[in-house]
Amino acid sequence: MAIASDVLVVGGGLAGATAALAAAREGADVRLVSHKQSTLSQASGLVDVLGYVPHTRAEADDDPTATPTAGRTGIRDRPDPEGPLVDPFAAVDRLPEGHPYRLVGVDALRAGLELFDDAVDGYRGGHTDRNALVPTFGGTVKPTARYPESVAAGLASDARPMLVVGFRSLTDFDARQVAARLEATGVPFPVAGVEVAFPAAFRDDAAVTRVARALDRDEAIDGTPARRALAAAVEPHLDAVEGGAARVGFPAFLGDDAAPTVRAELADHLGADVFEIPMGPPSLPGLRLEDRLYAALEDAGVRYETGNPVVGRELADGTDGGDGASGRVEALLVDRTGTEVPYAAEAVVLATGGLVGKGIHSDREGVREPVLGCHVPHPAERYEWYVDDALGDQPYARFGVDTDDRLRPLDADGAVQFPNVRVAGATLGGADVAREKSASGVSLATGLVAGREAAAEVSR
Amino acid sequence: MTGHDDSDPEDEEYHPAPGVPRLGRDEQEAVYGPDYTVDPPEDGIDPVSRAAATGAADSEPDVAPDGGTSATGGDLDPDDYDAVDVFDTGALDLRDGSDSCYKCTSCDTSCPVAEVDDSFPGPKFQGPEQWRLKRKEDADIDPSITDCSNCMRCDSACPSSVPLSQMHNEARGEYVDEQMEKLSTEYVRNRILSNYRFFAAIASKTPRLANFVTGLSVTQWAGEKLLGITGEREFPDFAEETFREWWRKRGGARVENPEKRVAYFHGCYANYNTPEVGKAMVRVYESFGYEVMVPPQQCSGTPMFANGMLDDARRHAETNVEELARAIGEGADVIASCTSCSLSLRQEYPELFDLHGIEDVAEHTFEALEYLRIHEDLRGELADAELGGESFAYHAPCHARNQGLARQAIETFADVDGVAVEDVGDSCSGISGTYGWKAEKYETSMTIGAEMFEHMEAAAGEVGMTECPTCAMQMEHGTGYEVKHPLQVLEAAVVD
Numbered sequence: 001m002a003i004a005s006d007v008l009v010v011g012g013g014l015a016g017a018t019a020a021l022a023a024a025r026e027g028a029d030v031r032l033v034s035h036k037q038s039t040l041s042q043a044s045g046l047v048d049v050l051g052y053v054p055h056t057r058a059e060a061d062d063d064p065t066a067t068p069t070a071g072r073t074g075i076r077d078r079p080d081p082e083g084p085l086v087d088p089f090a091a092v093d094r095l096p097e098g099h100p101y102r103l104v105g106v107d108a109l110r111a112g113l114e115l116f117d118d119a120v121d122g123y124r125g126g127h128t129d130r131n132a133l134v135p136t137f138g139g140t141v142k143p144t145a146r147y148p149e150s151v152a153a154g155l156a157s158d159a160r161p162m163l164v165v166g167f168r169s170l171t172d173f174d175a176r177q178v179a180a181r182l183e184a185t186g187v188p189f190p191v192a193g194v195e196v197a198f199p200a201a202f203r204d205d206a207a208v209t210r211v212a213r214a215l216d217r218d219e220a221i222d223g224t225p226a227r228r229a230l231a232a233a234v235e236p237h238l239d240a241v242e243g244g245a246a247r248v249g250f251p252a253f254l255g256d257d258a259a260p261t262v263r264a265e266l267a268d269h270l271g272a273d274v275f276e277i278p279m280g281p282p283s284l285p286g287l288r289l290e291d292r293l294y295a296a297l298e299d300a301g302v303r304y305e306t307g308n309p310v311v312g313r314e315l316a317d318g319t320d321g322g323d324g325a326s327g328r329v330e331a332l333l334v335d336r337t338g339t340e341v342p343y344a345a346e347a348v349v350l351a352t353g354g355l356v357g358k359g360i361h362s363d364r365e366g367v368r369e370p371v372l373g374c375h376v377p378h379p380a381e382r383y384e385w386y387v388d389d390a391l392g393d394q395p396y397a398r399f400g401v402d403t404d405d406r407l408r409p410l411d412a413d414g415a416v417q418f419p420n421v422r423v424a425g426a427t428l429g430g431a432d433v434a435r436e437k438s439a440s441g442v443s444l445a446t447g448l449v450a451g452r453e454a455a456a457e458v459s460r
Numbered sequence: 461m462t463g464h465d466d467s468d469p470e471d472e473e474y475h476p477a478p479g480v481p482r483l484g485r486d487e488q489e490a491v492y493g494p495d496y497t498v499d500p501p502e503d504g505i506d507p508v509s510r511a512a513a514t515g516a517a518d519s520e521p522d523v524a525p526d527g528g529t530s531a532t533g534g535d536l537d538p539d540d541y542d543a544v545d546v547f548d549t550g551a552l553d554l555r556d557g558s559d560s561c562y563k564c565t566s567c568d569t570s571c572p573v574a575e576v577d578d579s580f581p582g583p584k585f586q587g588p589e590q591w592r593l594k595r596k597e598d599a600d601i602d603p604s605i606t607d608c609s610n611c612m613r614c615d616s617a618c619p620s621s622v623p624l625s626q627m628h629n630e631a632r633g634e635y636v637d638e639q640m641e642k643l644s645t646e647y648v649r650n651r652i653l654s655n656y657r658f659f660a661a662i663a664s665k666t667p668r669l670a671n672f673v674t675g676l677s678v679t680q681w682a683g684e685k686l687l688g689i690t691g692e693r694e695f696p697d698f699a700e701e702t703f704r705e706w707w708r709k710r711g712g713a714r715v716e717n718p719e720k721r722v723a724y725f726h727g728c729y730a731n732y733n734t735p736e737v738g739k740a741m742v743r744v745y746e747s748f749g750y751e752v753m754v755p756p757q758q759c760s761g762t763p764m765f766a767n768g769m770l771d772d773a774r775r776h777a778e779t780n781v782e783e784l785a786r787a788i789g790e791g792a793d794v795i796a797s798c799t800s801c802s803l804s805l806r807q808e809y810p811e812l813f814d815l816h817g818i819e820d821v822a823e824h825t826f827e828a829l830e831y832l833r834i835h836e837d838l839r840g841e842l843a844d845a846e847l848g849g850e851s852f853a854y855h856a857p858c859h860a861r862n863q864g865l866a867r868q869a870i871e872t873f874a875d876v877d878g879v880a881v882e883d884v885g886d887s888c889s890g891i892s893g894t895y896g897w898k899a900e901k902y903e904t905s906m907t908i909g910a911e912m913f914e915h916m917e918a919a920a921g922e923v924g925m926t927e928c929p930t931c932a933m934q935m936e937h938g939t940g941y942e943v944k945h946p947l948q949v950l951e952a953a954v955v956d
Contacts, residue, residue: 036619039566041566206574207565207571209574281564282565305864306616306867307862307864358620
């Protein structure tokens, strides 16, 4: 086969990139394929590890009101989660068995973070085990282990007075609400929100990339450079907060390639620190993280390609073996507009995402993993996939591929299904990352182990 | 294409690609038929092209000098085709694709036009949102559809496989058909730009004269004043010998091999303007033992899609599909050296037209370097190659992205001695075929291209590299660099 590599990673998100980096650093020849452009553009850019330990129904099994059926009506009784956690590492033992952290262990989590710190510039938080508290555009504070430099001046543990600036044209971000909610959570600093008109007359829902570009290039707005014009619009409001703003938070659109310069110049004009508040998609901090990760992949000699889906597998006998088959995977089939092209590999890392990322597929018939056909355990009765409490302990949130502690996928009988495959990130079952605030950490820890394991598979 | 019923959930053969909607781009019936109920062309030659080519109207414009006639010999009989309205019949239902959109805005973030022009509402509006608005009676297509450059980056950005560019193509086709004034300068200009092949065929009869005329500043002035074609750009030179003329003089293929055959779709540009790219393709493929066929062919349709001239595109597609399907029947795969041509044959054809054999053509079409990487041990072949220490600043065309080809040139040359190829990043060149030729779009085009120009200047190489002919024009226009096609470098590496 003409297209071949030692390790083939499927999936271009944080888990796939981490696995590819880890395998390349072990000396393997690595190729990464992803169907679409990385969805890191939808990520906040924050790297969380574990913010909360939510209560699970399993703990409440002795409580008759907490059976799956009772769960539908038990919304009033939902216990508060444990957290926000100060030390995420210390809480790993309190996660349910089968959680990816329990499988790979705290050391793997630390090693994953170490790899991230080494490969990706412009992030902070590695100096401590403690979570940082980062204000979000919903006015909450998010416990997170690593955060981009651009949000550093906004941490909630900092006592300096904070001004939050919003823009009339940016309807997703209500600065006064952000400030009011931060205040309500009891942050240890005075905070106020103001809404100003963006100095440029952009159309109301102009893409954030348009704003970022104007600041990146310091485009002239009615003759005034964009950064100075923006500072001038904000400056009259600095005293809106008690004691005068020592730091000013903007929605996260302060430039792309030139972001550090944009912040520094704004800070200079305003005489206050400037920081970004992460937004929903499209997210500039997510895009910047994507750029850095892919630059790291290129530096590590990882070959990557985006645009075509993996649609099947070839086992040792040259066939796909049919439903529920097991054995060594010799090649994956990449669909190039109707022609299935085999990509041969000694080892495969599956990091295609979970239910949202389409690495796990569910329909009325069941739940499955569509690329390799890994077994996904789930109740046969569809009504047991969920409970009515939307924010409660949803069984579907933990759907995913079961693995052994080397991240090899397990079939329905608990036997290794594909011995040269490793699974990483949201494709794994057992974590409720939305409630735990653990998505990035799971990707880093399991990506690292999957990548190292895959590289070891090659030398075996 | 699939040979089974996609609408039947019980069909056991049905294995959707992950994330591809059940009736999404790859599976659905796609039809766009010419609407001849209004104004049937009597001779198959559209009146605008004819009128615009005053002085050359007798030259049988629909027949290329070397026999590239249309499938029906130039006469189009409306009865031969199923005329189907884009939206009215219900045969073409984009509902699935529209419903798959969860408004994550990845497409808007990827849009190079929205990044520089905040008055452009972006692909999410142009696609699924406009499609939904059209469910109501009497809703016109928003004119901003003509600001879309058809770079199709939104397709590769969408995590849900919403057929954005298909929606844009159809909306643009409807806008041009039903809302655009047919006597307007804009329409005539767009018609001329999208029928580049027609004019190139004429110009190539007397390339020196044509180059002289297009090189005159009065021509550029007139182009801008009369037609709205920017005077900022220099028209590309026509080759003194077209690729097809060279091929005929050469006596055609020098390798016969029924086991390894390829049909070369050179497109317009490699034929009329850069035959050296076509020659490189032939020499490289022959060195790998392939028998190269060069079937009669018309324009791939790329500029026509981008200008909403779907009738024109369909007419050309008829010839291409018939000729290429015949070559496939003789055991060939179709190879294009232009990534927009290959994208058109692979993706836009089956999305928009319902022609016999069109799915076969789509499945059997590949880009030139892509095909060698799949079927030959290119790495092994290049291991001993040595080039003369050249450095290139490589730009991946947007249309290469959708085919998964954005990194192939970098990867191919990474291990070759004596050549350094540097990726200048993932920004769009901004020209998008005919887009950057329009006077009112020129500035947008150059603003989009600024990032690429800067990265090219920062790269070590002083020569550009790209697969796309119009990206090459833009690279040259913005930096003054000479620009090569990867096939030319490959030729230097593997052909003795």
